[in-house]
Structure formats: structure tokens, C-alpha cells
Amino acid sequence: MEKHIISPEPISIDLIKNIINQGVKIELSQESIERINKCREYLDKKTDEIDRPIYGVTTGFGSLCNTVISNEDLGKLQKNLVMSHACGMGEEVPQEIVKIMTFLKIHALSLGHSGVQLKTVQRLVDFFNNDIIPVVYQLGSLGASGDLSPLAHLCLPLFGEGEVYLKDEKISGRELNEKMKWDDINLQSKEGLALLNGTQFMSSYGVWLMIESEKISNAADIIGALSLDAYDGRIEPFYPSVHKIRPHYGQLETAERFNNILSGSEIIVREKEHVQDPYSFRCIPQVHGASKDSIYYVRSVIETEINAVTDNPTIFPDEDMVVSAGNFHGQPLALVLDFLSIALAELGNISERRIYQLIAGKRGLPSFLVANPGLNSGFMIPQYTAASIVNQSKSLTMPCSSDSIESSQGQEDHVSMGANAATKAFRIAQNTERILAIELFNAAQAMEFRRPLKSSPILESMISEYRKYVPYVEDDPIMYKLMDKSLNFIQNTDFAF
Numbered sequence: 001m002e003k004h005i006i007s008p009e010p011i012s013i014d015l016i017k018n019i020i021n022q023g024v025k026i027e028l029s030q031e032s033i034e035r036i037n038k039c040r041e042y043l044d045k046k047t048d049e050i051d052r053p054i055y056g057v058t059t060g061f062g063s064l065c066n067t068v069i070s071n072e073d074l075g076k077l078q079k080n081l082v083m084s085h086a087c088g089m090g091e092e093v094p095q096e097i098v099k100i101m102t103f104l105k106i107h108a109l110s111l112g113h114s115g116v117q118l119k120t121v122q123r124l125v126d127f128f129n130n131d132i133i134p135v136v137y138q139l140g141s142l143g144a145s146g147d148l149s150p151l152a153h154l155c156l157p158l159f160g161e162g163e164v165y166l167k168d169e170k171i172s173g174r175e176l177n178e179k180m181k182w183d184d185i186n187l188q189s190k191e192g193l194a195l196l197n198g199t200q201f202m203s204s205y206g207v208w209l210m211i212e213s214e215k216i217s218n219a220a221d222i223i224g225a226l227s228l229d230a231y232d233g234r235i236e237p238f239y240p241s242v243h244k245i246r247p248h249y250g251q252l253e254t255a256e257r258f259n260n261i262l263s264g265s266e267i268i269v270r271e272k273e274h275v276q277d278p279y280s281f282r283c284i285p286q287v288h289g290a291s292k293d294s295i296y297y298v299r300s301v302i303e304t305e306i307n308a309v310t311d312n313p314t315i316f317p318d319e320d321m322v323v324s325a326g327n328f329h330g331q332p333l334a335l336v337l338d339f340l341s342i343a344l345a346e347l348g349n350i351s352e353r354r355i356y357q358l359i360a361g362k363r364g365l366p367s368f369l370v371a372n373p374g375l376n377s378g379f380m381i382p383q384y385t386a387a388s389i390v391n392q393s394k395s396l397t398m399p400c401s402s403d404s405i406e407s408s409q410g411q412e413d414h415v416s417m418g419a420n421a422a423t424k425a426f427r428i429a430q431n432t433e434r435i436l437a438i439e440l441f442n443a444a445q446a447m448e449f450r451r452p453l454k455s456s457p458i459l460e461s462m463i464s465e466y467r468k469y470v471p472y473v474e475d476d477p478i479m480y481k482l483m484d485k486s487l488n489f490i491q492n493t494d495f496a497f
Helices: 013-021 030-049 071-085 095-109 118-129 148-159 173-180 191-196 200-230 240-244 249-262 284-305 331-358 380-396 418-450 457-466 479-491
Strands: 004-006 026-028 089-092 132-134 137-139 163-166 169-172 314-316 321-323
Touching: 013 095, 013 200, 013 284, 026 030, 026 118, 030 118, 030 314, 071 148, 071 191, 095 118, 095 132, 095 148, 095 200, 118 132, 118 148, 132 148, 137 148, 148 173, 148 191, 148 200, 163 173, 169 173, 200 249, 200 284, 200 331, 200 418, 200 457, 240 249, 249 284, 249 457, 284 331, 331 380, 331 418, 380 418, 380 479, 418 457, 418 479, 457 479
Parallel strands: 004 026
Antiparallel strands: 089 137, 132 163, 163 169, 314 321
């Protein structure tokens, strides 16, 4: 298998997706090695020559920025920093996201403006290549001085502390080093700060969310099209002429996709008794399209961020500068992750409305899609579940980025709260996927009441595959098991057609 060579060349979300999904190994390029070494050598020389304090290199941190540290204690200072900042709590970060986080930290350090040792970066490469996943917790970052707490947990195992997963077994950092026959990394000046400052926690969630959002958006179109046909909806709101006179890109794309998906359906072209459909059907191009446009914008911000140097101070060997500034501040990510939360929640919101329409006993469909009415409740309660999930997602769209709580004795007096924006968006993405699974469950059931008419070839093919997971419901089963199977189908299906 080919390796990916870490270099100063820009990386993309699609590249990271392929590396993670295909288990690609990574290796530092010669240029990256030279940049890392050059920056470290410059910093060591600068520390020896300069007669004034350098923040984070020869001083304490945060409000302790004016406390000068002796040369013999600089390494201890950096190790203490990592240990004292490992204050995460709550649920563990999913392992896939931690692996992305490791990759992003390696790439950022390899750009040659952070002052780390080559062996420190190489150890992180070894983590990545050996599927060593440090245990990181979701709560603890303010998203301002970088993602301090989660990045501290990521880096504790460098010197035998913290915990990791190795082949799905949770072991201590000390056990890891013994198993791998590794020596502890002895951090040098500035290294702890280089490891902890940075937006890689927020960014790793952002990368995962972009990969998932693309899939959710595609699934929402396919499932929405099935619901439209099962509801005996009209195709006119998807005519190209309508959208050319309001040419938002996402709106145009959505309308085109629906026309392609529904092409060949016997149901969509038949004579309709009703003049128009409810908004949850008629306004799909406008609603799904707006979420698409939001996702595209968020993607552009995240791809800028994952190619950035976001620790502090920033070192410029060629310009003979060590600058303490604010590239670690997560505001760009905080704002767009809040924006993404709303965009994804709206895909779930309109999906639940379509579920409700399908069970409402309209358009020739039986109430609650009951095949054998009387003793059976049919699809009454799955809609309750969808409504409950929608409510939770709506409550989670309260923006984190509109809040700031002072920290570090006022030195860090404005923070982004982007880490919380990231974890909330993660929960909303999962919720939206669950709601779509319930819509698919309902739409596939509703379609059976349109037989012998057929939907489009694309949708009939999907239904055929779906029935391998979830059967047509004649009498009340235990519903949650079928809903879980519907979710499993979505998670294992490529909707990009």
C-alpha cells in the first residue's frame, strides 16, 4: 500500500477521508524534516542569544507569561504543561476523530513554524501508523488558546502518561512504551506549548462533520424523493425554470438531483387530484439547497484551517522572528460549526415533517401506514421518536460562539467555545441521520400502498436493497429493532447518485 508523504503541500478533506478509510500509512517528507530541524535549531540558538523573555519558551503560560524560567527547567516546564492541562472530562472522543486529530497535529507541526523536535513529530507519526489512539475527552476546551485540554490528552503518551487504545485494548501510556520498546520523549523548550496550542480538536471534528454532512445531504435527497413519490407528490416545484430565476447553487443542485432521481417513475408523472403539496415537499429545493450551500461554505473554512499553523508563539526562522499572537483562537471554526449545526438540524426538521405527512391518512395512504388496522398501531410512534430527536437537535442549535467566559486571570478574556460547537454539531449530525432512517422506514412502507405502480429505477433499486434489511410491516413488530436496521442501512449505503 502506498504511503502518504507529509509535506508543506495543502491537504484536503477528501485526502484525509481516503487516508483514514483505506488505512494509509504516512511518512514525513525530506522537506518537512528539514523545516522541522531548521526551526528547532533556530529556536535553540535564539534562546541562547536573546537577553529578553520569549513567551512560552523561557516563560510561564497564560497570566504567568512574565514569570521567567531557568534554562535547566525548560524541559520540565513543558512536561508539566502537558500534564497540568490534561483536564478533560465526559465522553471519550470517537477513535476515528482522534486519528484525524493526530494527523492534523502532525501536518501542522511539519510546516516548520512550531519549534518542535523531529523525534516528537516522528513519534506522533508512529502513533498514527500503528493505530495507537490516545484517549481524549470531549469536554474541557474553550477553543481559544488552542484546544489545550484535549490536545494534552492526545500527547500524554509521548512520555508514558495517559491512556491509549492499542488493537482495541485500553492500556496506559507506560504500558504502551514498554510494549513498543519506546523511550519517553523528553520535551524541549516550547514543545509542550506547540503540542497543546492549536485547533486540531475542533478541526478534526470539522473534517469528520464534512465527510458525514456530504453523506447526510445526499441521503436526505434520495429519501426525500422516495417520500415525495410515496406521498403522490408533484414534480412541478422541481422544474429547472423555477430555480433559474432564484439561482442559489444548492437550490439548483437539489432540483436537478430530484429530477434525476425520479426520472422514470410511474407515480410522479400520473395525473394528480391535488393542486399543490405541503412545504415539506414543495420547498425541498429551497430547504435542502440552503443546507447544501451552508455545508459548502463551512468546508472552505475548515480546509483553510487544516492547512494553517495555529500554535503560539509562531517561529519564523527566515525572518528572525518569534511572535506571540493569536492563531490558536478558534473563532473561524466556532462560527461555522454553529452554522453547520443549524444546516444539519434543518435537514432533520423537514424530514420529520415529511414523516408526519406520510402517516396522516392523506392521499390514499392509510392512517399510520397500518396494513392491518384495528389491533395494530402501525407507524404512529416512530414519528414520536423523530419529533423527540428533532426537539433535541433544535435545542442544540443555540450557538456556542455567542458566549465567552474569561479565563487565566483575565489574560484569556475572550474565547470562542468552538470545541463545544464541534461536539454539538457532531450530536446533531448523528440525530439527523437517525431521523432520516425513520423517514426511510416510513417512506418504504408507504410506497407499498402504491403498488402495482412503480417508482423510478433509482428508487426501486434502493427499496430492493433496503428490504434486505427491513421488511414490509403487516402486523406490529418491535419497532426499534427495525429502526436500528434502517439506520444501519443508511450508514452502509452510498447515496451519491
